[in-house]
Amino acid sequence: MKLFKLLFLVVILLVGCGEEMQTLPKNSSDLQLENGVLFYKAEPFEGILFEKYEDRSFKKQISYTNGRKNGIEEWWHKNGQLSQKRYYSKGIKVKKHQGWWEDGRPKFEYHFNEEGAYHGKRKEWYRNGQIVRDFNYFDGKEVGKQRMWTDAGKIRANYEVKDGERYGLIGLKKCYTVTINENELQ
Numbered sequence: 001m002k003l004f005k006l007l008f009l010v011v012i013l014l015v016g017c018g019e020e021m022q023t024l025p026k027n028s029s030d031l032q033l034e035n036g037v038l039f040y041k042a043e044p045f046e047g048i049l050f051e052k053y054e055d056r057s058f059k060k061q062i063s064y065t066n067g068r069k070n071g072i073e074e075w076w077h078k079n080g081q082l083s084q085k086r087y088y089s090k091g092i093k094v095k096k097h098q099g100w101w102e103d104g105r106p107k108f109e110y111h112f113n114e115e116g117a118y119h120g121k122r123k124e125w126y127r128n129g130q131i132v133r134d135f136n137y138f139d140g141k142e143v144g145k146q147r148m149w150t151d152a153g154k155i156r157a158n159y160e161v162k163d164g165e166r167y168g169l170i171g172l173k174k175c176y177t178v179t180i181n182e183n184e185l186q
Contacts, residue, residue: 022047037067077102092116105129126151
């Protein structure tokens with residue numbers, strides 16, 4: 001118990017000695033977003049921006065440094081279940097972003113490199129738990145196997161990307177009719 005009190009005191013001292021952080025509700029009239037930079041009273045915002053539901057439980061919480069998202073962004077469903085967890089560095093999406101449906105099932109999982117481009121797996125799921133897409137990226141470009149499904153589990157696209165070219169079932173719908181013996185598309 002003494003160790004816990006000592007750790008608590010150390011944390012309070014460390015937090016208290018740092019730069020002043022602001023915590024503001026999202027609906028503050030002094031907030032203004034300009035070209036991706038959030039201003040509070042005409043100065044780039046430093047701190048945590050939050051929004052709450054009517055019952056005062058948290059809806060979202062976003063960290064800002066110098067007016068840009070920096071650190072963790074978290075959203076919650078009304079039932080208290082975590083809805084989204086995203087990471088930013090100087091306003092750029094980085095690391096793994098995850099989302100969940102109200103029942104805790106996965107909704108999405110995206111991976112980003114330090115420049116904010118998709119890098120690694122990009123997965124999404126329907127509310128019923130069926131996977132929607134399972135794509136692979138390297139520095140923002142599709143690479144390797146790419147697959148998509150309908151909500152009933154039927155394959156919609158199944159292709160592979162090699163050297164920038166797609167091979168396989170792309171899953172695109174024709175938007176025009178090709179007429180034989182005519183040179184014109186309809």
